[in-house]
Amino acid sequence: GAGVSQSPSNKVTEKGKDVELRCDPISGHTALYWYRQSLGQGLEFLIYFQGNSAPDKSGLPSDRFSAERTGGSVSTLTIQRTQQEDSAVYLCASSLPGQGYRESYNEQFFGPGTRLTVL
Amino acid sequence: GQQVMQIPQYQHVQEGEDFTTYCNSSTTLSNIQWYKQRPGGHPVFLIQLVKSGEVKKQKRLTFQFGEAKKNSSLHITATQTTDVGTYFCAGSVIQGAQKLVFGQGTRLTINP
Known part of the structure; x- marks a missing residue:
């Protein structure tokens, strides 16, 4: 079946411009996450959506970052007034609802990422 | 807040060595x-x-979760070039919770 898809795969923008990154999760996955990964670094949590609950925005680095998830499916991460330090790979992941001890139930499926370069 | 630390940050081994x-x-x-x-x-x-x-095993990979559930390890026996990559651990604090906190990862490189 189809995995998590993200678009665009690459985005080059000028400092100060706004960008929108899109994520299409796996059908039926109610949980959706955005992470940021700088070159050679780990995964920095940004935001988490779970069903109709209020999103966990605790990882957003500044108010220039926002995300929405429409209809419980597609999500868009928006970065306003981009800065050079925003350059990174933005990864989206989705998962099924958690069931505690069930094997692999909380497994996160990652998309290929969007490589953002701010000049 | 919750932190997950992972070591080492980098590891280079000869093919066939453990990691x-x-x-x-x-x-x-x-x-x-x-x-x-x-x-x-x-x-x-x-x-x-x-x-x-x-403790769980997948072929040459052995995963352990500590008794206190505060630490874990991944051991690879007799590494192969296909094992090259970065290995991340990620923990959940709340039972059944979806949100994970990722470690910084260990990048494994292998000399064939």
């Missing part, structure tokens, strides 16, 4: 997951550990 990466949490975890990210790729789920003291 181990360690993960430590500042808080007790409900479960821990391990992911592998190949160069240029995205993280891919390897395994989830839930029970205190749990």
Whole structure:
């Protein structure tokens, strides 16, 4: 079946411009996450959506970052007034609802990422 | 807040040598997951550990979850070039919770 898809795969923008990154999760996955990964670094949590609950925005680095998830499916991460330090790979992941001890139930499926370069 | 520390940050081995990466949490975890990210790729789920003291094996990979559920390790026996990549641990504090805190990863390189 189809995995998590993200678009665009690459985005080059000028400092100060706004960008929108899109994520299409796996059908039926109610949980959706955005992470940021700088070159050679780990995964920095940004935001988490779970069903109709209020999103966990605790990882957003500044108010220039926002995300929405429409209809419980597609999500868009928006970065306003981009800065050079925003350059990174933005990864989206989705998962099924958690069931505690069930094997692999909380497994996160990652998309290929969007490589953002701010000049 | 919760932190997950992973060591070493980098490890270079000769093909055939063993490799181990360690993960430590500042808080007790409900479960821990391990992911592998190949160069240029995205993280891919390897395994989830839930029970205190749990040990699981996948061929040459052995995963352990500490008795206190605050640490974990991944051991690879007789590394092969296909093992190259970055290995991440990720922990969940709340049972059944979806949100994971990722370690910084251990990048494994192998000399053939």
